[in-house]
Amino acid sequence: MNVESAVDESQAMVAKASFAPSPYVHFASDNKHKKLGLAALTVLIFYEVSGGPFGIEDIVRAGGPFYALMGFSLLFVWAIPEALITAELSTAMPEASGSVAWVDCAFGPFWAFQKGWLSWLSGVADNALYPILFLDCLVGLLSEDDKPSILSQDGGNPHLRFLFILSVTLGLTYLNYRGLDIVGKVAIAICLMSLLPFVLFCIFGAAKVNPARWLEQPEGGFWGVNWRLLLNTFFWNINFWESAASFSGEVENPGRNYPLGMGIAVLLVFFSAFVPILIGTGASTAPFSEWTDGYFISLSKEIVGPWLSYWLMLGSALTNIGMFEAEMSSDSWQIAGMADRGILPAFLGACNQYDTPTLGILLSASGIVALCWMSFSEVVDMLNLLFCYGQAIEFFAFLYLRYAKPDMPRPFRIPIGFYGMCIVLAFPLAFIVVILYFSSMSALVSSVVLTGLGFVLYYMLEYARVNHWCAFVDRYAGDDNNNPPEATPTGSSSSSRGTLTPNEAASSSGIALNHLTSTTGSFPSLSFPSFTNFTKNQQGYQPLNSSLAASGRPTSSSSNYQSTA
Numbered sequence: 001m002n003v004e005s006a007v008d009e010s011q012a013m014v015a016k017a018s019f020a021p022s023p024y025v026h027f028a029s030d031n032k033h034k035k036l037g038l039a040a041l042t043v044l045i046f047y048e049v050s051g052g053p054f055g056i057e058d059i060v061r062a063g064g065p066f067y068a069l070m071g072f073s074l075l076f077v078w079a080i081p082e083a084l085i086t087a088e089l090s091t092a093m094p095e096a097s098g099s100v101a102w103v104d105c106a107f108g109p110f111w112a113f114q115k116g117w118l119s120w121l122s123g124v125a126d127n128a129l130y131p132i133l134f135l136d137c138l139v140g141l142l143s144e145d146d147k148p149s150i151l152s153q154d155g156g157n158p159h160l161r162f163l164f165i166l167s168v169t170l171g172l173t174y175l176n177y178r179g180l181d182i183v184g185k186v187a188i189a190i191c192l193m194s195l196l197p198f199v200l201f202c203i204f205g206a207a208k209v210n211p212a213r214w215l216e217q218p219e220g221g222f223w224g225v226n227w228r229l230l231l232n233t234f235f236w237n238i239n240f241w242e243s244a245a246s247f248s249g250e251v252e253n254p255g256r257n258y259p260l261g262m263g264i265a266v267l268l269v270f271f272s273a274f275v276p277i278l279i280g281t282g283a284s285t286a287p288f289s290e291w292t293d294g295y296f297i298s299l300s301k302e303i304v305g306p307w308l309s310y311w312l313m314l315g316s317a318l319t320n321i322g323m324f325e326a327e328m329s330s331d332s333w334q335i336a337g338m339a340d341r342g343i344l345p346a347f348l349g350a351c352n353q354y355d356t357p358t359l360g361i362l363l364s365a366s367g368i369v370a371l372c373w374m375s376f377s378e379v380v381d382m383l384n385l386l387f388c389y390g391q392a393i394e395f396f397a398f399l400y401l402r403y404a405k406p407d408m409p410r411p412f413r414i415p416i417g418f419y420g421m422c423i424v425l426a427f428p429l430a431f432i433v434v435i436l437y438f439s440s441m442s443a444l445v446s447s448v449v450l451t452g453l454g455f456v457l458y459y460m461l462e463y464a465r466v467n468h469w470c471a472f473v474d475r476y477a478g479d480d481n482n483n484p485p486e487a488t489p490t491g492s493s494s495s496s497r498g499t500l501t502p503n504e505a506a507s508s509s510g511i512a513l514n515h516l517t518s519t520t521g522s523f524p525s526l527s528f529p530s531f532t533n534f535t536k537n538q539q540g541y542q543p544l545n546s547s548l549a550a551s552g553r554p555t556s557s558s559s560n561y562q563s564t565a
Helices: 003-019 038-049 058-092 099-107 109-127 129-142 158-177 180-208 211-215 227-238 242-250 254-283 295-303 306-340 358-371 376-404 418-437 441-466 502-507 509-516 545-551 559-564
Strands: 534-537 540-543
Touching: 038 180, 038 242, 038 254, 038 306, 058 099, 058 211, 058 227, 058 242, 058 254, 058 376, 058 418, 099 109, 099 306, 099 376, 109 129, 109 242, 109 306, 109 358, 109 376, 109 441, 129 158, 129 306, 129 376, 158 180, 158 306, 158 358, 180 254, 180 295, 180 306, 211 254, 227 254, 227 376, 227 418, 242 254, 242 306, 254 295, 295 306, 306 358, 376 418, 376 441
Parallel strands: none
Antiparallel strands: 534 540
């Protein structure tokens, strides 16, 4: 092959690499050490989504007991479809990039990057709340009634408050750095410690329930409901199921444990919030306008006694730790997974001696610190919108994969056909429109600006790719003989997942970028080739050789691109 034809071919492959759907699903490593059993997975999913009834009290203030209890029907509209989709595609593609891999296989890396960007942003914004809530719980637990704490939000020292929040963030980040297995064990202990007082609250409070109070509505009935507060609070407490997909590659026997863990987590999310609201609204004689954040603590003191209120306050603080750790894990592993797929630079996938993605953790922690100055309502409004945009992409990717690749191996499959799933997903898509309608203008503007920034960042990365500024290596692609990549790295890293170390990433730039050589450095053009064919063998679900060669995506093998060197 002469030089001119090689350059022409490599430029054509640049265009395909940027927007073509991924020509394979995954290469699952069978011999890697799995860190999460069923119990740890279930608890991490629970903390990704809800964490219990803490923070859900505002739904009673917004709509009264009747609309608060009726609002739990949103679980059937949003949470259950999202959980089922996550279970199906996570078992089909058990890898750290999670939902990014699903979008990549459907629509290519452009939309996969947008999905990853939106998921990461909403996750980091969500995680920025937990150190603040943890501090507020400690202030309430340790402060005297007539004397404000120096760390309180009102009347405290803002500089000391920020330093404490920063210290909490760094301490919890270090726990995440030490390994997902430790995070899972800590989450189980926190779950038992924080939910047990609610079990006691429900047992003691059941005798004082007056069912007639469940029918109480705000003045004006339906039109008197604060729908923005009600829907945003509910939505915040029943979303982020798909974030748990980043754990799927670390789960023992994912084909069995992941759907089972997801199902148990759905029940845990529902009963841990619905039953305390049911008992609390039925047993309390106070006007529901008093139901604000932390009201369960006051209510437990009224119904049971002071000893339970202190336990609930401690449980609330611990719950914020559990939710922080779960969210931090999924955010950081998603970054590493996107690097493994060649969507982000390879060095972002490097792991430390504890087999955790160091740079992914640092990036997520930096985002948390940057957002911790925002108010609670501002963060919730913004992250809900960002999450809605990402979920819309995910739902359409799921439908596309069901239509284009109905025979793709799925260890767990929702027992509903393509057209049935179109009907099922019509409801959560309509709910996204409702959330948009009730969002504040400031949240809409900030979410649109941040979404647009994702487009800019993608093209900046593409420019870095074609100009060889850093390596982009797709470690889930096999070589031209359909052999999987190495299960363990060749360097000195102890990582069991086979992610590149920084030195390996730097040395692999010739492999990753040979097929992207361009004399102009111009951006790729839009093209959407047809979905490629698959073959199934003992290594996993992979592309036919011709499909991989035609896709133009970077792989972990240099043999495909020797002719263009």
